[in-house]
Amino acid sequence: xxxxxxxxxxxxxxxxxxxxxxxxxxxxxxxxxxxxxxxxxxxxxxxxxxxxxxxxxxxxxxxxxxxxxxxxxxxxxxxxxxxxxxxxxx
Amino acid sequence: xxxxxxxxxxxxxxxxxxxxxxxxxxxxxxxxxxxxxxxxxxxxxxxxxxxxxxxxxxxxxxxxxxxxxxxxxxxxxxxxxxxxxxxxxx
Amino acid sequence: xxxxxxxxxxxxxxxxxxxxxxxxxxxxxxxxxxxxxxxxxxxxxxxxxxxxxxxxxxxxxxxxxxxxxxxxxxxxxxxxxxxxxxxxxx
Amino acid sequence: xxxxxxxxxxxxxxxxxxxxxxxxxxxxxxxxxxxxxxxxxxxxxxxxxxxxxxxxxxxxxxxxxxxxxxxxxxxxxxxxxxxxxxxxxx
Numbered sequence: 001x002x003x004x005x006x007x008x009x010x011x012x013x014x015x016x017x018x019x020x021x022x023x024x025x026x027x028x029x030x031x032x033x034x035x036x037x038x039x040x041x042x043x044x045x046x047x048x049x050x051x052x053x054x055x056x057x058x059x060x061x062x063x064x065x066x067x068x069x070x071x072x073x074x075x076x077x078x079x080x081x082x083x084x085x086x087x088x089x090x
Numbered sequence: 091x092x093x094x095x096x097x098x099x100x101x102x103x104x105x106x107x108x109x110x111x112x113x114x115x116x117x118x119x120x121x122x123x124x125x126x127x128x129x130x131x132x133x134x135x136x137x138x139x140x141x142x143x144x145x146x147x148x149x150x151x152x153x154x155x156x157x158x159x160x161x162x163x164x165x166x167x168x169x170x171x172x173x174x175x176x177x178x179x180x
Numbered sequence: 181x182x183x184x185x186x187x188x189x190x191x192x193x194x195x196x197x198x199x200x201x202x203x204x205x206x207x208x209x210x211x212x213x214x215x216x217x218x219x220x221x222x223x224x225x226x227x228x229x230x231x232x233x234x235x236x237x238x239x240x241x242x243x244x245x246x247x248x249x250x251x252x253x254x255x256x257x258x259x260x261x262x263x264x265x266x267x268x269x270x
Numbered sequence: 271x272x273x274x275x276x277x278x279x280x281x282x283x284x285x286x287x288x289x290x291x292x293x294x295x296x297x298x299x300x301x302x303x304x305x306x307x308x309x310x311x312x313x314x315x316x317x318x319x320x321x322x323x324x325x326x327x328x329x330x331x332x333x334x335x336x337x338x339x340x341x342x343x344x345x346x347x348x349x350x351x352x353x354x355x356x357x358x359x360x
Binding site: 003015022023029031032057 | 091092093095098102103106109112113116120121122123125127129130136137140151174177
């Protein structure tokens with residue numbers, strides 16, 4: 001993975017911590033809206049982590065393949081991006 | 091929380107498991123797209139859990155307040171929903 | 181509709197204008213990314229208009245029903261919100 | 271634009287028609303939720319059109335540049351995709 005490992009790891013550990021917090025809130029039967037708010041915070045962090053990973057992927061893996069990869073590698077990179085963008089625009 | 095506790099807990103534990111999987115993938119320096127795909131899967135599950143929690147909240151807490159809550163309680167429910175919908179339409 | 185009519189109408193006319201602009205760009209065979217950027221701008225405006233409409237709906241129609249509507253009206257409001265939030269969390 | 275012109279034009283004309291419909295609904299002071307539903311339908315169509323445009327862009331423009339474009343062209347394609355994905359993961 002080409003993204004800043006420390007940064008992405010920190011984001012994901014924060015999201016995991018929030019989800020663990022939500023699981024505790026459910027056990028303690030806390031209020032729905034407080035639980036929803038915490039889940040939406042975790043979603044925002046995952047969005048940020050995913051954006052960071054895809055940005056770094058474009059700037060290194062995709063650029064690398066475009067610059068000096070063989071045709072098969074270039075095609076593979078394009079197909080992967082088609083799938084990712086397909087999910088993001090769904 | 092009014093949503094089906096078991097169902098929501100299972101969804102959140104699945105999302106947590108996926109995030110732990112992503113953290114391992116990062117440690118093992120796996121491919122960006124595979125990591126991104128796993129994060130998007132966790133995001134989809136969190137969306138589902140949040141939808142379930144908000145649905146149950148509307149059908150029980152909000153309905154309950156609307157039916158027999160005092161004015162202050164009704165106002166609070168409305169304000170909470172304004173905030174939630176504000177986030178969802180951002 | 182309870183939202184500020186002028187504000188929402190202006191947003192929607194802007195979105196319509198952008199879509200008309202996109203249709204012209206397609207006719208002139210302009211660059212994909214420029215067209216995509218214009219569509220995403222229209223999407224952002226529609227999101228804003230929808231958020232404004234739902235906010236005003238909650239603060240007037242839903243609050244009104246909660247305060248002094250009959251049971252059937254309250255139920256209807258709840259069901260409508262369940263459907264809206266279902267779409268927003270999909 | 272590399273996407274199927276007819277298909278994308280039809281989608282955009284449908285979205286424009288829905289927005290015109292919403293403008294009429296506002297003039298006729300129709301119900302908030304019906305207006306919101308129509309806006310969300312137009313948003314879904316714009317998402318579909320944008321996904322189609324970006325898919326075709328990747329498979330032709332980006333692939334073309336990767337295969338036989340000069341370094342400057344390849345860099346430009348990468349930067350454009352970084353910006354698009356930045357917006358889609360916001």
